[in-house]
Amino acid sequence: xxxxxxxxxxxxxxxxxxxFPITQDRTAIAALLLFAVVGVPLLAxxxxxxxxxxxxxxxxxxxxxxxxxxxxxxxISLGTGAFMAVGAYAxxxxxxxxxxxxxxxxxxxxxxxxxxxxxxxxxPSLRIKGLYLAVATLAAQFFTDWAFLRISxxxxxSSSGSVSVSNLSFLGLPISSxxxxxxxxxxxxxxxxxxxxxxxxxxxxxxxMAIRDMDVAxxxxxxxxxxxxxxxxxxxSFIVGVAGGLWGFVHLGSWEPAAFSIDRSFQLLFMIIIGxxxxxxxxxxxxxxxxxxPIFLNRALPALGDLIGVEISTAAxxxxxxxxxxxxxxxxxxxxxxxxARLWSTAKEKMRLWPFPH
Amino acid sequence: MGxxxxxxxxxxxxxxxxxxxxLGFVLIFKASGxxxxxxxxxxxxxxxxxxxxxxWLPALLGIDNKVLGNLLAFAGAMVLMVVVAWLIERxxxxxxxxxxxxxxxxxxxxIAYFLDGxxxxxxxxxxxxxxxxxxxxxxxxxxxxxxxGVLVNKEDxxxxxxxxxxxxxxxxxFQYTSTGRALRAVAxxxxxxxxxxxxxxxxxxxxxxxxxxxxxxxxxxxxxxxGVQFSLSLVALKALPVVILGGLTSVPGAIIGGLIIGVGExxxxxxxxxxLGGGIEIWFGYVLVLFVLLVRPQGLFGEKIxxxx
Numbered sequence: 291x292x293x294x295x296x297x298x299x300x301x302x303x304x305x306x307x308x309x310f311p312i313t314q315d316r317t318a319i320a321a322l323l324l325f326a327v328v329g330v331p332l333l334a335x336x337x338x339x340x341x342x343x344x345x346x347x348x349x350x351x352x353x354x355x356x357x358x359x360x361x362x363x364x365x366i367s368l369g370t371g372a373f374m375a376v377g378a379y380a381x382x383x384x385x386x387x388x389x390x391x392x393x394x395x396x397x398x399x400x401x402x403x404x405x406x407x408x409x410x411x412x413x414p415s416l417r418i419k420g421l422y423l424a425v426a427t428l429a430a431q432f433f434t435d436w437a438f439l440r441i442s443x444x445x446x447x448s449s450s451g452s453v454s455v456s457n458l459s460f461l462g463l464p465i466s467s468x469x470x471x472x473x474x475x476x477x478x479x480x481x482x483x484x485x486x487x488x489x490x491x492x493x494x495x496x497x498x499m500a501i502r503d504m505d506v507a508x509x510x511x512x513x514x515x516x517x518x519x520x521x522x523x524x525x526x527s528f529i530v531g532v533a534g535g536l537w538g539f540v541h542l543g544s545w546e547p548a549a550f551s552i553d554r555s556f557q558l559l560f561m562i563i564i565g566x567x568x569x570x571x572x573x574x575x576x577x578x579x580x581x582x583x584p585i586f587l588n589r590a591l592p593a594l595g596d597l598i599g600v601e602i603s604t605a606a607x608x609x610x611x612x613x614x615x616x617x618x619x620x621x622x623x624x625x626x627x628x629x630x631a632r633l634w635s636t637a638k639e640k641m642r643l644w645p646f647p648h
Numbered sequence: 649m650g651x652x653x654x655x656x657x658x659x660x661x662x663x664x665x666x667x668x669x670x671l672g673f674v675l676i677f678k679a680s681g682x683x684x685x686x687x688x689x690x691x692x693x694x695x696x697x698x699x700x701x702x703x704w705l706p707a708l709l710g711i712d713n714k715v716l717g718n719l720l721a722f723a724g725a726m727v728l729m730v731v732v733a734w735l736i737e738r739x740x741x742x743x744x745x746x747x748x749x750x751x752x753x754x755x756x757x758x759i760a761y762f763l764d765g766x767x768x769x770x771x772x773x774x775x776x777x778x779x780x781x782x783x784x785x786x787x788x789x790x791x792x793x794x795x796x797g798v799l800v801n802k803e804d805x806x807x808x809x810x811x812x813x814x815x816x817x818x819x820x821x822f823q824y825t826s827t828g829r830a831l832r833a834v835a836x837x838x839x840x841x842x843x844x845x846x847x848x849x850x851x852x853x854x855x856x857x858x859x860x861x862x863x864x865x866x867x868x869x870x871x872x873x874x875g876v877q878f879s880l881s882l883v884a885l886k887a888l889p890v891v892i893l894g895g896l897t898s899v900p901g902a903i904i905g906g907l908i909i910g911v912g913e914x915x916x917x918x919x920x921x922x923x924l925g926g927g928i929e930i931w932f933g934y935v936l937v938l939f940v941l942l943v944r945p946q947g948l949f950g951e952k953i954x955x956x957x
Binding site for chain 1: 683739740743744747748749750751753754755757758759760761762763764765766768769773885888889891892896924927928930931934935937938941942945946947953955956
């Protein structure tokens with residue numbers, strides 16, 4: 291009843307092609323944004339910012355980037371952590387080596403470097419497909435892990451191998467409090483989500499999807515696989531690189547290559563699978579799920595143990611976390627292989643007809 | 649020259665060990681089209697079971713004989729792996745029939761997480777020893793040809809022997825038994841196999857059990873070399889380039905791929921490592937695979953991939 295689009299007539303192409311053609315969607319998104327900018331800072335405390343909200347925003351951005359590659363263009367990548375690392379370390383080098391480099395420019399330049407590396411490792415995708423490609427992208431992962439650990443030029447010759455940044459600011463405003471970090475990440479995420487949404491519904495997004503659905507057929511109808519695949523790699527690695535920069539600069543502050551290990555790649559892949567492949571909303575759902583679940587389990591399991599009078603050790607919590615995590619992933623894949631985003635759109639379909647389903 | 653030979657032999661030995669893990673991947677991929685990321689977790693799980701059973705079972709039954717204890721532990725661990733295989737088929741695979749490759753891949757990653765957690769909950773997470781009596785002392789070969797001879801680790805030699813035997817046994821099993829023939833039929837075409845009355849579910853349980861058996865053997869050998877601990881499940885990451893290099897569908901490919909990567913890793917580490925900064929073993933296999941794939945996208949021995957619209 292509430293969620294209905296009938297009666298909303300479009301009288302111009304412009305109105306017909308906007309991102310959210312339904313008024314209710316527009317108001318909902320506006321309300322959500324307003325809540326994120328005004329409501330959350332009023333409600334959240336420092337722990338919430340540091341442990342959940344900032345990681346959620348940054349990982350959602352990375353998942354968004356990965357989803358363009360895997361979900362829209364169908365090229366499985368297990369090297370996301372590598373592209374994040376390239377983004378972070380390149381941004382670090384620009385930031386530290388060039389005096390007075392603004393933070394946002396450093397992050398974007400980091401993203402550009404990640405793009406170059408992404409395209410380089412994307413070239414094999416022109417010949418290699420599917421699982422073979424997935425393993426080939428692992429080469430990127432292990433190679434960058436090694437490079438940032440062993441080649442001291444990348445870490446500005448720091449003796450411990452870890453790098454750190456300080457005095458972050460944006461347009462003269464310092465980014466040091468959790469709130470300012472949160473708002474900074476939120477702003478970047480919103481801009482990139484908007485860009486990504488427009489890209490995937492434009493002609494280039496359609497090319498990606500055609501390649502994903504069947505690359506030979508797409509090539510036959512005149513889509514250039516080289517162009518489509520490499521642009522997907524480029525756009526995806528750019529976003530992932532910026533997310534990597536944010537992860538290092540804003541979330542961690544100081545980091546070593548282990549922050550972008552293969553576990554990170556798997557984690558991001560889980561996010562888009564659970565969230566929903568080939569959907570922008572999916573990246574958000576997946577990131578929220580994967581960020582919150584371990585924290586929730588970490589809290590809930592000892593509490594549960596107290597309830598039934600069993601002391602649960604930290605090791606046992608860590609192990610059951612692994613178990614529950616694994617089981618949930620399998621469960622989700624069985625129940626809804628298309629992810630949370632599909633559940634969400636099913637719910638929306640139901641809402642359109644409610645309460646008269648016929 | 650002696651040193652070079654030593655490096656090559658060392659590489660061949662470790663390559664054989666990679667092939668052992670890679671074999672598990674190939675078996676499951678051939679028969680069910682699932683790229684089984686959980687192989688490493690299965691190796692860890694099997695090794696943990698073996699290590700703990702060889703402590704528990706003799707104590708429980710009051711047996712003092714080490715060989716008998718180990719045999720019992722092996723049987724126990726094998727039963728456990730069959731149960732795991734059955735559960736995986738029942739709870740996961742049978743529900744995900746006809747899903748895309750990436751969904752199945754993710755499901756096996758979920759299984760890997762679960763097995764890692766479950767194994768350590770069940771058997772504890774300390775470092776355990778497996779002692780099946782593999783000799784640890786090094787030996788020297790060809791002492792009269794080179795000065796000082798060529799140092800070979802006896803344990804590695806035994807391990808390579810076991811791996812080679814396993815490969816021969818598996819090849820015979822696949823080639824000459826009726827179950828093996830059924831397995832190959834399923835690998836070729838699920839639907840055709842089913843239509844002539846081969847029970848798919850049972851075949852999958854068998855394949856995962858065989859993969860569990862391979863994981864158990866790999867776990868015992870790796871475990872007695874390195875000790876049984878969590879890092880054992882990471883050997884899967886070492887075996888991945890081996891599988892891809894040899895071709896996902898080829899058993900001999902897994903062996904030859906393992907040997908190539910084993911030797912390549914060791915030789916490059918010794919001769920290129922100092923100039924590049926060391927530790928290049930980590931990525932050597934992957935980068936090598938990347939270049940081989942550019943020439944042969946299906947790996948060295950994989951079936952040719954034909955695109956149809």
